[in-house]
Amino acid sequence: MATLTTLALDAMGGDNGPSIVIDALTQALTTFTEIHFIVVGDEIELQPLLRQAQLLGHPRVTLKHASQTVTMTDKPGYSLRAKPDSSMRVALELVATGEAKACISAGNTGALMTNAYFTLKTLPGVLRPALVSAIPQQHEKFSLMLDLGANPVCDSETLFQFGVMGAVAAQEVLGIQQPRVALLNVGEEETKGNDVVKATAVLFQQSPIINYVGFIEGDDIFANQADVIVCDGFVGNITLKSCEGLADLLLNNIKDNIHEHLLTRWFVKLFYRRLQRSWNWLKPDHYNGASLIGLRGVVIKSHGDANARAFFSAIEQAVAETQRDLPARIRDCVEQVLLEQE
């Protein structure tokens, strides 16, 4: 019998409660037959849900009680100090002790980053963990973008490392050989931007292992100009969220068009449903997990308003990163870069 890989699910995070986690788990047990899941959270709440889903006593499901829950409004520092027995923290500790290979949570992003950093620590040589997500490109391709909010302020060394880690992730998870790494900036010329991006560009240019393709502007984020797009967490977070805001505005605009025209209503509604599906796919952090990389273990953040389909997608991502042992690949690559810099 093959050894099972274990993943820890924070069942209490997210806006939609534990039931979406249990639904996603049901699907994951069928899809991934060599994965064992530890479901972490309030057993009083979880036992009936697991029973209802006929998963109580399932050979590949373990329920682990945690007496506290991090709420969506808890400050990160508070969650760390006041909630040592939260489902989120307990799930992360299972990764820290080696009992699980990955933690998946739809909980409070700030709290997850803080608890993960505290519990798992960064890999040797890694300055800061980064939040990375796959963003859609033309022709249904994907690129990775980081940092999406873990680090609102970054120096050039940190941005450079994000490029290194992102390249490893693009290669291992997206299967892209020699991924093109680009820096997000306000222009393509070398003289553009602030001092930090200019200094980071120099580091990329000097590095023999990075396939650096230069600066890209905002309108090229979705134009398949790069496989890894590097920026600080301030720019990354605002950029991605504003795109989601625009997608919502456009969808509402289409809805308004529907209401205007009685005759075309039925027809357009069909089309609208197709679009809505496509656009859900286009909202990356809602419909795919974001990974917190650079840590000694796999941590996947599913969106706060994730449904079962989105949480399942986050589990899929955890499986992919675990199978490729992404933390070990990142550690090796960062080590190589540090040796080259000596």
Add this chain to the structure above:
Amino acid sequence: MATLTTLALDAMGGDNGPSIVIDALTQALTTFTEIHFIVVGDEIELQPLLRQAQLLGHPRVTLKHASQTVTMTDKPGYSLRAKPDSSMRVALELVATGEAKACISAGNTGALMTNAYFTLKTLPGVLRPALVSAIPQQHEKFSLMLDLGANPVCDSETLFQFGVMGAVAAQEVLGIQQPRVALLNVGEEETKGNDVVKATAVLFQQSPIINYVGFIEGDDIFANQADVIVCDGFVGNITLKSCEGLADLLLNNIKDNIHEHLLTRWFVKLFYRRLQRSWNWLKPDHYNGASLIGLRGVVIKSHGDANARAFFSAIEQAVAETQRDLPARIRDCVEQVLLEQE
């Protein structure tokens, strides 16, 4: 007879050449009967175009020769040093000398900002000019966002002034009383973001004349949460351009949907055309002018790939700002703020 207001048009800027400027001028002469236009550029090229449009000798059209043209790839510093007789610079000088009230150009953005700053100077007390544009909100409303790229690095005093200038513009140009001013950030809590946005928030909170509504996140840019959205030019430029990139991706995605389904093709094409029109409206800097505010004169930047409709829209904006004497209103308000701070 009422005194005519004079506007200067840089006829040589933009990717589409002077003909779109002449087309826009034709429309503007009909719409604005009390405006006199000085068309600045190469007379050898412009005379035939004006003749063809039956505008040569028009009582409200003056042709002013300029022997040089700033190209879209000229570096800003180079355009300033090497092209003192460019159509852009001559048009700006007409504003500086008081011969014209506003300059409208579809030329190279960086060059326009540099030449405008050099030629017109900032208003008394204004630290930096800012590029501002109206961005669409739900229910066809608009908000102003600034800075969109004139200043990639800003301190808190500068961002605070952007809020002051943006509020004046929202009141004068959009007609919004007590405009809600918000700061773009990675979270709504006071502890979020970098030191500059935190310090700017304090300045807004202390100011009696600003209706400050706090931080907003990227997904609220289009959600009618604020009338004036303040950020540095690095974040503003990348955010707006990435939204444009997303709109293009979505439009392509719809095109792909059309090709997939033969039966629905005809019908969806009609709808697609409607969408394309709406979305053009949703690409603010393509289809409305961006204003460079904080200077001693009105400067409107039309998009590089502006068509006649877009250039006309930039002229409309110049008329609105000129009629309200926006520079004087900004000067008064900045003066008041400086007095309060003493």
